[in-house]
Amino acid sequence: MTLRSFFAKKIPGLIALLLFGTLLSGVLMFYSQANLAAPASDVAGQFFSALTFSAGKPGFLITVSVLMAIPLLLKVPRQQFLKLGVQFAILLVLSFAAKSGLKHLTEVPRPYTYELEALGIVSSPEDFYQLDEKGKDHAVMEARQHVSEWRIQHWLGETNYSLPSGHTIFVAVCVVFWGGFFLRRRHYVPAAALIVWATGVGVSRIWLGMHWPTDLLASVGCAALLYLCVPEWQSES
Structure with a gap:
């Protein structure tokens, strides 16, 4: 060929x-960007x-x-x-x-890590990625009061880079x-x-x-x- x-x-x-x-x-x-804290x-x-x-x-x-x-x-x-x-x-x-x-x-960093920063859960997206898997899951779970469960369940499943x-x-x-x-x-x-x-x-x-x-x-x-x-x-x- x-x-x-x-x-x-x-x-x-x-x-x-x-x-x-x-x-x-x-x-x-x-x-181009979702309001992640919106219902x-x-x-x-x-x-x-x-x-x-x-x-x-x-x-x-x-x-x-x-x-x-x-x-x-x-x-x-x-x-x-x-x-x-x-x-x-x-x-x-x-x-x-x-x-x-x-x-x-x-x-x-994924967009949701900036939402975690805005909520005061992590000091920066970079700090989020320094956590171990358990720590990342814990940080995401802390956002449940402010973020829809539909989004949270996906954040928990994907904590790698964007x-x-x-x-x-x-x-x-x-x-x-x-x-x-x-x-x-x-x-x-x-x-x-x-x-x-x-x-x-x-x-x-x-x-x-x-x-x-x-x-x-x-x-x-x-x-x-x-x-x-x-x-x-x-x-x-």
């Missing part, structure tokens, strides 16, 4: 990712928690299973299906490794890979649905106080770079 044909096969996926990044950027222009309705809490669950542990496994079932429903040949599975698996492994490595390199967003890298990987899969076959409705879902996941991370807009956009860029590392093996129909 020539370099030109390799990049040509990447174009549909990159177009899908560009559409996702554009929609997400547009939404973030109007909703949260159960409807909003359930909605954003469900979106986050679909891209986190263990919910991402359900999402992966649904996406991998799509080629079967479209009656993609067995050999091509296996190649798609290998490609997607490579992309997922690369994304998880990149996410973990970059968090340790960047060490950007940049990049693992949830957003995951959905961006899904968009660039499966969005490209749909666009190649002119299945525009499922491609659009995938992009809207991914945008919703990104917004949920803002609403929960888990990430900054820059975390989300950096994750989209990271997914684009990782996608270029995945070989193109299957024959396009």
Whole structure:
């Protein structure tokens, strides 16, 4: 395969990712930061928690299973299906490794740590990250009188650093890979649905106080770079 044909096969996926990044950027222009101390309705809490669950542990496994079932429903040949599975698996492994490595390199505090500082629970976000896991959980629990339980339960589960967003890298990987899969076959409705879902996941991370807009956009860029590392093996129909 020539370099030109390799990049040509990447174009549909990159177009899908560009559409996702554009929609997400547009939404973030109007909703870039949540008021974490504001009351949260159960409807909003359930909605954003469900979106986050679909891209986190263990919910991402359900999402992966649904996406991998799509080629079967479209009656993609067995050999091509296996190649798609290998490609997607490579992309997922690369994304998880990149996410973990970059968090340790960047060490950007999560937005909710600034809320803990504002409440007088910690002296600074940096001090929060000096605590052990038990200490971090205790600090988060102290905020329960001021912050919705919908947010608290997510803060307890994720006390590591903010940049990049693992949830957003995951959905961006899904968009660039499966969005490209749909666009190649002119299945525009499922491609659009995938992009809207991914945008919703990104917004949920803002609403929960888990990430900054820059975390989300950096994750989209990271997914684009990782996608270029995945070989193109299957024959396009």
